[in-house]
Amino acid sequence: MTQKPSGKGPILALDLEKFRVKYGLSISSACEIFGLQRAKWTALQKTPSAVLTDNTVCILLDFYERNPGTIPIRRIINIRQHMVDLGYDPDNPTDKALFATTHGREKAASYRWDGGQGGISKPVERLIEATDRLPTESGRKKRQILESIAREVAARQGIRDPLSRGSWRKDD
Structure with missing residues (x-):
């Protein structure tokens, strides 16, 4: 079931971290599902208010939020x-x-x-x-x-x- 987008305004680096925490993903797993290098993730997290400039990553984030069943990796280790x-x-x-x-x-x-x-x-x-x-x-x-x-x-x-x-x- 498709959900509505979670927010308005530009998508920020903080939104990636919120997604990662929400789904219990490790940083490595989050990097993997967004296709980001770990160094890029680290750089983004140093400035949480930075607007994401990679539109594909923004689309993926919104896509996964609306369709959580499409997240390719669910490594939630409790x-x-x-x-x-x-x-x-x-x-x-x-x-x-x-x-x-x-x-x-x-x-x-x-x-x-x-x-x-x-x-x-x-x-x-x-x-x-x-x-x-x-x-x-x-x-x-x-x-x-x-x-x-x-x-x-x-x-x-x-x-x-x-x-x-x-x-x-x-x-x-």
């Missing part, structure tokens, strides 16, 4: 919900550490992700998407598969069980 879906308690420090290590990262990463203080890297984003696409509805089964693979990878890399240790660092 870390807390993903943790819950896999049976982790996002408020439990032990579970936070385990969650990060099953995703190949140190425990501090889960605190940054959960607190919105750091972006999720592309490899972690892809792993979350891949886990979500496993052919089972069971979060427990998805978690078991993820933990098993993480342990196997650690062994191949010569790293003692990072899930029990809470770290991917090699023992000294």
Whole structure:
């Protein structure tokens, strides 16, 4: 269903950021759907009141606002919900550490992700998407598969069980 345009007047750099936040997109994903280089996005966000001069980007923004189903990428990563879906308690420090290590990262990463203080890297984003696409509805089964693979990878890399240790660092 086509919606009416959201505003009047020229389209501003701020409108791109509002769109990104509204749809829960990472900056990289927003750049991807608008065809913008990250450096261009960064430059635009330094001056939020700047009028967008690329008419195609303006058309895309209005088009997507009126027809949200046409947005080609919907990478909305809700870390807390993903943790819950896999049976982790996002408020439990032990579970936070385990969650990060099953995703190949140190425990501090889960605190940054959960607190919105750091972006999720592309490899972690892809792993979350891949886990979500496993052919089972069971979060427990998805978690078991993820933990098993993480342990196997650690062994191949010569790293003692990072899930029990809470770290991917090699023992000294």
